[in-house]
Amino acid sequence: DAGITQSPRYKITETGRQVTLMCHQTWSHSYMFWYRQDLGHGLRLIYYSAAADITDKGEVPDGYVVSRSKTENFPLTLESATRSQTSVYFCASSESQGSPLHFGNGTRLTVT
Amino acid sequence: AQTVTQSQPEMSVQEAETVTLSCTYDTSESDYYLFWYKQPPSRQMILVIRQEAYKQQNATENRFSVNFQKAAKSFSLKISDSQLGDAAMYFCAYTHTGANSKLTFGKGITLSVRP
Numbered sequence: 001d002a003g004i005t006q007s008p009r010y011k012i013t014e015t016g017r018q019v020t021l022m023c024h025q026t027w028s029h030s031y032m033f034w035y036r037q038d039l040g041h042g043l044r045l046i047y048y049s050a051a052a053d054i055t056d057k058g059e060v061p062d063g064y065v066v067s068r069s070k071t072e073n074f075p076l077t078l079e080s081a082t083r084s085q086t087s088v089y090f091c092a093s094s095e096s097q098g099s100p101l102h103f104g105n106g107t108r109l110t111v112t
Numbered sequence: 113a114q115t116v117t118q119s120q121p122e123m124s125v126q127e128a129e130t131v132t133l134s135c136t137y138d139t140s141e142s143d144y145y146l147f148w149y150k151q152p153p154s155r156q157m158i159l160v161i162r163q164e165a166y167k168q169q170n171a172t173e174n175r176f177s178v179n180f181q182k183a184a185k186s187f188s189l190k191i192s193d194s195q196l197g198d199a200a201m202y203f204c205a206y207t208h209t210g211a212n213s214k215l216t217f218g219k220g221i222t223l224s225v226r227p
Contacts (some may be wrong), residue, residue, distance in 0.1 A: 033214065042118075042203060042219040050212075055151045058214065090157065096163075098145045103157035 006091050006104035008040075014112055019078045021107050023091030031094045032074040033101065034058075034066065036087040043090065049074055081111045114139045116206050125194045126226050132179075133221050135204030137197035144189045146180065147215070152200040154186045160202070163187065191223075199225045201208040 001059060004025040025032065030051050033104040035058075037089050043056030047066040055066050065077045074093075078085055088108050092101040115138045125131035137146070148160040163171045163180050170178050174196075179188045189199055204218040 012132065026128055035217075040219060043217040045214055045216070048214050088155065090155075092215075093144045098207060098209050100147060100162055101157075106155045106157075 004091060004093055004102055005105045006089075006107050008107060009105065010108050012110045012112060013085075015082060016080050019048065019081050019109065020074045021078075021089055021091075021109070023074045023076070023104060025072055025074075025093045025102075027090075027093065027095070028071055028103070029093035029095050029102070030071070031096070031099075031106050032068065033088045033094075034064070034074070034102045035092065036074045036085075036092060037106070038087050046076065046089075047076045078109075083111050085109065114206055114208065114216050116204055116216050116218040118204055118221050120221050122222045122224070123139075124224045124226060125172060127192070127194055129194055130190060130192045131194055131223065133191070133202050133204075133223065135187045137185050137187065137204070137206045137217075137220055139185070139206065140207065141208040141210065143210075144206060144209070146178075147207075148178070148187075148189045149203045149205060149217075150174070150198075150200045151203065151220070152197075157203075161181040161189065192226050196225050196227060199223060201216070 007022045033048045034046040049055045049068045091104040117136045144165045145165045150158045175192045201220045205219045207213045207215045
């Protein structure tokens with residue numbers, strides 16, 4: 001099915017562990033984004049990518065790593081999870097600048 | 113840096129009535145896009161409406177319309193004939209059209225609909 005898929009949908013991990021959140025889109029959109037959603041903060045941009053092998057920091061990049069070796073995949077890695085990274089994470093893609101974002105269903109991550 | 117402000121954290125509307133959600137933004141750009149997204153309890157992010165800054169005409173999508181005041185940097189969403197399914201969190205968002213543009217969101221407003 002065409003669309004954007006995030007996995008897992010829910011994840012519980014311990015402080016200090018490495019966690020990778022997956023994002024896959026089937027539209028071949030150039031742009032992909034990772035946001036985190038926290039109460040009182042709305043959605044804040046972590047990282048984004050304009051094309052394969054091109055990534056850039058957003059508003060809150062500390063503690064996160066991304067890669068984009070293929071156009072369709074944009075994984076987000078928490079190298080050493082902290083409790084402050086407990087959040088809902090959204091991946092999104094868009095065809096071009098100014099185009100609406102298409103969002104995945106989000107991953108709820110809890111760091112204990 | 114661009115900022116998007118939604119000053120009302122919560123609003124409530126009676127079913128079948130009209131409600132307006134406020135949004136202001138700050139930018140030095142002249143060409144940009146504005147969006148309203150809806151997030152129901154399912155957590156899914158759904159595009160409601162999109163406005164291009166160079167268009168003076170306000171965007172409309174069925175029961176949803178915007179009041180875009182470029183000089184005032186205001187972008188409010190009007191929901192007519194409110195339905196129970198409109199209950200959700202609504203986010204206003206902005207992006208400019210230049211290089212390295214990315215979508216900046218407001219903090220959101222929770223809309224409840226009273227039957």
